[in-house]
Amino acid sequence: MSSIRALSQELAARSDAALRELFLARPDLVSPPVPDFAALAARACARISVQRALDTLDTPHLQVLEAVLVYHEFSEQPAANSATLKALITGSSKAGVEKILRDLNSLALLYRDSGGFSPVSSLYEVIGAHPAGLGRSYSELARPAQDWMRTTAAGLGLENTEPAQALAARFEQQDWWSALLAEAPEKTIELLARFEEGPLGLVPKSRRSSRAGQGADRSPSPLDFLLDHGILVPLDAEHVELPREAGIAWREGRLISHFESKPPIAHTVSASAARRDNAALGSIAEVLREIGVLLTAIAQQPLPTLRTGGVGVRALRPLAQQLESDVSRVSVLLELSAAAGLIVLDADTSSWTAELAWWDWPREEQWLRLALGWLRLQRSPALVGQAVPGGQGTINLLAAEGRRADAPQLRQLLLQTLAQLTETSAAEAVIAVEPDSLLASVKWQRPRLWRRLRRLAPGILAEAELLGLTGSGALTDFGRLLSRGQAEQAAASLREQLPAAISTVLLQADLTAIAPGFLEPRLSAELSVLADREGQGPAATYRFSASSLRRALDAGREPARILDFLSTHSSTAIPQPLEYLIRDTAARHGLLRVEGVSSVIRSPDEALLSSLLHETALQALGLHELAPGVLGSQASPAELARALRELGMAPALGGADQQPAPAQRSLATAGIEAEPEETAEPGAAFAEQIASLRSKPAGVPANSAVVPQLSIETLREAIRSHRTVRLTVVDGSGNPERLRLVPLAVSNGRVRVFDPERDTERVMSIHRIVDVDILDEADKAGKKP
Incomplete structure (x- = not known):
């Protein structure tokens, strides 16, 4: 019997509680809702859904499932049971195998068949040609x-x-x-x-x-x-x-020669809680400071994108120099900033701009946004700078090549595994897990996910250390809370541990400002504009110079405002050398002025232009007169044109030569994608789905949308077993014809077959196939040489 038909009948016979457990384990089965049990069984047998289900299996469950696949192929009685599998799996027990078989059946990966269990047909395609590490026959x-x-x-x-x-x-x-x-x-x-x-x-x-x-x-x-x-x-x-x-x-007649029923033993070391917390808090303080500096710099000079996608190294080097760091660290910080929504891609200018709400948040809120953005980020920051797989060049910052849809699963798995292995940590002495042991445990828990993403794990651990989720290799208290999904509690825990922010600095006559501890975010950001930071850590030194002050003046700071700011945040009077440097630099600044204009408005009607200058709705666009008949604006041409059209005008969008402006280049940079936040308890939706299923018949109706999938399933079974089929097909006029063929491949809604009577190959559309029957007798003549 078809696995879809058998599974449909079995699912219909399950209790509501069993169906609810299935939906919780495989939520994609009912998202979107299915009309009947036949559609539910078909979705459960679909390749993508089976692949997602396999990614949640640990090593012993996957080993037993692959043993069932191999047994199903070579045994005369293909339905497997715990007694037969125990003899084929070294180190297993009948009770243990029986429990695993029931688990796999509850996940709808196996269905009950003749006193045992049989696999759904798509498992062969998903697991591949070498189940249990065995070759093809x-x-x-x-x-x-x-x-x-x-x-x-x-x-x-x-x-x-x-x-x-x-x-x-x-x-x-x-x-x-x-x-x-x-x-x-x-x-x-x-x-x-x-x-x-x-x-x-x-x-x-x-x-x-x-x-x-x-x-x-x-x-x-x-x-x-x-x-x-x-x-x-x-x-x-x-x-x-x-x-x-x-x-x-x-393997001496065994399908599995080494059954890994238990996870590997984790090697742990004892660590000091104080050392862990100091390392984590120091890393958090430095990351928050660096993010503030980067946002300030990007607000002044947005990051341009390359035509091939992402941000190039040339644009990152000035930021790395400003942070006194390397490009790789800047890349990780900017990927985190994009994940938290702190920098966004402006489609009009093809550049990344900064969101300035960062300094309005308390430090624990800043950290939480970065940590949550990282957990949900469907990218791998550690891939930036590595070679493009199968291509030329390297992966650029924020480029589409850095996308990894499964990365959030691996991050969550690493943190949860680390939390489980260190559950016995005490208040003063905590447990740290050796990296190799942690990775071995993760591999045991999710072997298929690990195969795809294992090269991302070292980068994820380094990023967790950077964000303070771990300190000196040990999981922090707020990191443990975040791994459990308790975001608000994690932020509260961090707030209690962070030292109080300092709002004053000590100005000295040698043109330096000494920060005796963690500075308030806005104070730290403003000092980074006025002076150059020296040294690392919370107790930093900021040095004022003519070049740093010119940078502040270029950013729009006025000398009186600078002096007022320093006076407000200094525990002592402003030293005379510093005050003289500020006034002298300001006096020399601006003899020549360079102004940026994003767009211009040209018109021979000066009265119209004068009215635009005084239009309240346009004040946010920064309109100012450049020359008679010409206005400048800080807005992009597209944004300015939209604003004028909203006032009832009909501006022509064109370049300086009065020709239509060239089309905006297509952006190869993909938007930053994150996993959606967890929704509310899906119990109500599950109840509605179960009620809808109960109102429909359990079988597969003749006119069901599942019928084509049944045909595909039968064809793939014939291909796998090298058997001949009898196809009932209809022509364009609806006339049926029965053919004896050997199916070779199925893809894209078509099946490629070998016709032994004509000794030729044919390609047929699936939608023209009415029925498929696998013939019992071997068709040696039908096999293509």
């Missing part, structure tokens, strides 16, 4: 290695049967495998041991041309021996594969 390898199999079988005296079947049948002979290994050359066992983790092998360059020149009197190498006896199958000149039958024989 000889029959599956016959197509890519047909000539080699024919030659090898003949050389071994296996000419009376089909080569793939003959090579596979040898493993059913008692003691044949042990006898073969007994006569094998030295180190053959070591070579086979290399295939324990996977069936594919790379042939050394020194061996690729040696076989042709090997003399008859020369003893074969282990590789030559295994190839000559059909134990390894060459895929090409460089790669070999250990067939499934040989892999199972090597």
Whole structure:
């Protein structure tokens, strides 16, 4: 029976509580809602949904599931149960396997079948060609290695049967495998041991041309021996594969040779809570200061984007010099800023601009926005500067190549695992987990997710340390709260631990300002404009100079305002040398002025332009007269044109030469994507969905939208098992026709088949297929050579 039909009937028989548990574990099954149980079963069997479900499985659940897949293929009774699987999984127990089978069944990855469990059909496609680390069978390898199999079988005296079947049948002979290994050359066992983790092998360059020149009197190498006896199958000149039958024989008849029922032992060390907190709080203070400096700089000079996407290194170097840091740290800080919404992409100017609300927030709120933005960020800041996979150049800051949709899952998993492993930490002595142990635990909990994202883990741990979620490798109290989803409690915990912010500095005659501790955000940001920071840490020194003061004057600061600011925030009077430097620099500043204009308005009607200058609705655009008949504005041309149209005018948008302005370049930079915030308890929505399902029949109606998916499922099963099908198809006039064909591939709504009667291949649309039946008899003539 089709897995969709069987699963549909099984889901309909489940209790409401069981369905609710399924929806909680796999929420994508009911988002959006499904009309009936047939549609629910079809969605549960869909590739993308199955892939998401597999990403949540730990190692023992995945091992048992892959063992079920292999067992389902080679066993005469494909429904697996705990008794049969226990004998095939080394180190397992019947009770443990039974519990895992029930868990997989509750997730709708297995369905009940003839006293056991069978896998949904899409699992074969999602898990791939090598479940349980075993290779493809000889029959599956016959197509890519047909000539080699024919030659090898003949050389071994296996000419009376089909080569793939003959090579596979040898493993059913008692003691044949042990006898073969007994006569094998030295180190053959070591070579086979290399295939324990996977069936594919790379042939050394020194061996690729040696076989042709090997003399008859020369003893074969282990590789030559295994190839000559059909134990390894060459895929090409460089790669070999250990067939499934040989892999199972090597594992002494077991499908899983090492069952990892328990997580690896974590190696921990004791650490001082004071040391952890000092490291974390110091890192937080420095990050908040650096973010403030960056936002101030970007507010004055937005970051331009490259035509290829992202922000180039050239635009980052001045920021790195201002922070006295390197470009890689600036890149991480800017990625965090974008994740928190502190810098946004202006589509009109193709540049990143700063949001200035940062200084209105208390420090714990600043930290929380950065930490939450990082947790939900569907990007990996650590990838910036690395080579583009499969392309040229490196990944730019805020470029689309840095997107990793699964990164939030890995961040949450790392923090939660670290919290679980350090649950026994005391108030004064905390537990830190060695990085290798932490990563091994994460790998055990989510092996499939780990395979895709393992190279991101070191960067994530470094970013967690940067944000103070960990200190000296140990999870902080507010980091633990954040890992549990308690954001407000985490901010409150940080607020209690942060030292009180200081609102005054000590001005000295050597043109320096001494900050004796953590400064208020606005004070720190303004000092960074007026002076250059020296040194790191909370107790910093700011040095005033003519160049730093010119920078402040260029940013719009007036000398009287600067003196007033320093007088307000200094614990002593302003030293005379500093006051003289400020006034002298201001007197020399502005003899020549350079002003920026984003757009201009030209008109011969000076009365109209004069009215625009006094128009209240346009005051925010910074209109000012540049010359007779010309007004300048700080707004972009598109923004200025919109404002004029809202006043009932009809401006022409054009360049200085009166020609239409060129089209805005397309932005290769993708917007910063984050996981949506968790919604409210979905209990009500689940209840509505269950009520809707109960009102519909349990089976698959003849006119159901699921019928095409049933046909695809049957075709893929026939492709996987190399069997012939009988298709009922209709032509353009609706006339049915029954055909006996061998399906080869299914993709994009089409199926490619081999017609043995015409000895040709055909491509057919899925929507023209009315029915699919797999024929019981083997169709050797229908197999394409």
